[in-house]
Amino acid sequence: MSIRPNKPDPDESREAFRRYLRSRHIKDTSARREVLDVVLGLKGHFQADDVTDLLKGGSRTVGKATVYRTLPLLVDCGILKRVHFDMKRAHFELARGGEPHDHMVCRRCGRIVEFASDEVLELRGRIAREHHFHVIGHRFQLSGLCWECSIACPVAKIAPGSA
Amino acid sequence: MSIRPNKPDPDESREAFRRYLRSRHIKDTSARREVLDVVLGLKGHFQADDVTDLLKGGSRTVGKATVYRTLPLLVDCGILKRVHFDMKRAHFELARGGEPHDHMVCRRCGRIVEFASDEVLELRGRIAREHHFHVIGHRFQLSGLCWECSIACPVAKIAPGSA
């Protein structure tokens, strides 16, 4: 039921990043390219730390400061999307060509189920129009219990306040 | 257009908190009561720090640790709701008797517009059902430009990555 990640073409992303950097007069450096390469190899959701660790294993050392400075660029140019599952740390995911989708987070096992729904976009547009709001993006996140956990744990109330 | 905050009755909230504490065998202390009182006097959204600061001005000193330990209790008993506008800090708001609503955040001026829509709940239920997910809560947050800012700033792209 969950969306099949149709990963974006790495070469296309690299080219897009290059164009983005040039258009903004930001330098196309090896460190930034390496961050992109690592990120393109990742599946699902990750955090800044994951990228830093993977870069440690690579040929060159890329500091975590650079990772923290590069990830926003990748978000800005549309290659990455920022997602917030908790308020502890920032999570990212590949944007997959911009195919919109949202998340359901299981409060018990932490599992993340993705879903895509045109209705979310419709509704978002309708609401924005009603309030004279120029909508650019949204975040729609359900929290609750996944199928397995709802069986294992009949008591619905878990992790207070994480809605 | 935005929802009129029908604030909950303070006395009722205090009573609800007392019942909650008793039911969980958590002590009904003066510090916790003072946190609740300050919180009930706040309008709109606030963060842990706001509560701590206001408590400093009061008769007794309540440490920020106590605030951080008490706010989750208030969330758990339904008096407060946790909202995340950014990943920097946690924000809270009065639950107003549980009347559900969501937020639109202006990327330019930071203004927060609230909206309530039954359709969000319907959609959420429908999606959860499709994915065999037992939904407990949700967060639906639009980001973009409010009316004033969309006129003042015709360029739609602002604050990269805050979608």
Place this chain on the structure above:
DNA sequence: ATGCTTGCAAAACGTTTGCACAGGG
């Protein structure tokens, strides 16, 4: 050659925790 980028280390930030004492049940 210029000045944006880098890595490192250290700061900053909100939040959590360890502790000895206070206070509610």
Place this chain on the structure above:
DNA sequence: CCCTGTGCAAACGTTTTGCAAGCAT
């Protein structure tokens, strides 16, 4: 009375920043 709750300060982990050196343009 006991055990939980409290305040303080120090710890925590993520993210940011200051700096001298490096490198793309």
